[in-house]
Amino acid sequence: MIEKEMRVRRIEHGTVIDHITAGQALNVLRILGISGTTRAVVSVAMNVPSGAIGSKDIVKVEDRELKEEEVDRISLIAPNATINIIRDFAVIEKYRVDLPERLDGVVKCANPNCISNTNEPVISKFMVNKKPVELRCIYCDHVISEGIAEHLK
């Protein structure tokens, strides 16, 4: 435990995203809109040994709580992630991400000829299959099952 706390120090306020699938931390940052120009205090740990899932990534973002839509996106690339909301150094809420049955406006359809990839006034809409993770476009029926992170809007 001590070693773990040394690795990524405790935060006073903000969100700890734990149990991220190893290798996905940078995609999580991308989902949160965090780039090199961010002013937020962000800690990233990658390939941390984890009893539950072998190895994992961790992202800590200070002074920020995530929106539902952001959590939905994270659930797509890190289905085992847990979200810990921290206030005054205490975990006040902890939950595991859960893929919703419908994802609206989160992923771009991979079919270039899909009506959702035009100037029509619609957002992308997908039905979600959880195991294995597969997204089916409700407009054109195209299924995305691999490289989902590449299709995130």
Next chain:
Amino acid sequence: MMLNHIISMKDFSRDDIDIILKQAQDFEPVAKGRRSNLLSGKILATLFYEPSTRTRMSFETAMKRLGGEVIDLGSIESSSIVKGENLADTIRVIGNYADAIVLRHPREGAARMASEFSKVPIINAGDGAGHHPTQTLLDLYTIMRESSLSGLKIALVGDLKYGRTVHSLAYALSLYHADVTLVSPAQLKKPEVIKKDLKKQGALVSETTRIEDVVEEVDVLYVTRIQKERFPDPAEYQKVAGVYRVTEELLKKARENLIIMHPMPRVDEIDPAVDRTKFARYFEQSFYGVPVRMALLAKAMGEL
């Protein structure tokens, strides 16, 4: 109120299909000219963003024989579409003029999207390489009238990758537990995801590249045109053009009661000499589009 949109075969249960096929049979005398005023006072709008002969004309015939009227977009070049109007706006405007809209559009998912904006029923007459449910229903009707939907062994031949009619048809056939053989050149095989879907539905699906392998065994040979317009690369089209040709010679080994279907237009995949054989049913099939579309129009407009 829930509108009776007709978008994809996946929205239909086996029972829904059986009801439509039964109603289509009731409409056959009207399709042949007996007067009906069932849809008198109703207006159908046809919106074809891609060329169509059979589908558009058979919808018009079905509507007019039921006493209704038809308005259309005219040529795309002289319409608001060249001014850059999007489909969502066009649908909302036309919905003020008509009781139902028949839509053909080059983009997959166009009909589903149109149904989200429309206050009148949308009937999908083909969306890109996606769905074409009214064609599928008339195909099923043809099989019911000319062969049998129970214990059916059918081969789908030709372009199984780009051909929209075969995706919808294969799906519907799975509801009847048909034994389906897919016959296509390797480049035009049915996409894996669709095959997986079919198997999940309980369909018996096998594949071959040789039409000779299946002709002795099937009740229905469903032949499709290899569609030049859907190939991104003309060289790819040349490699597969004319690879299958149904001839009298090939049919020597066929079952007595085999029927040959084709959604038309054909190019050279069925030799014209085959038209004179007892097997040919593609012209009957194109007639059956009328009673089936009558049943669908009546359903969409709430008259059934």
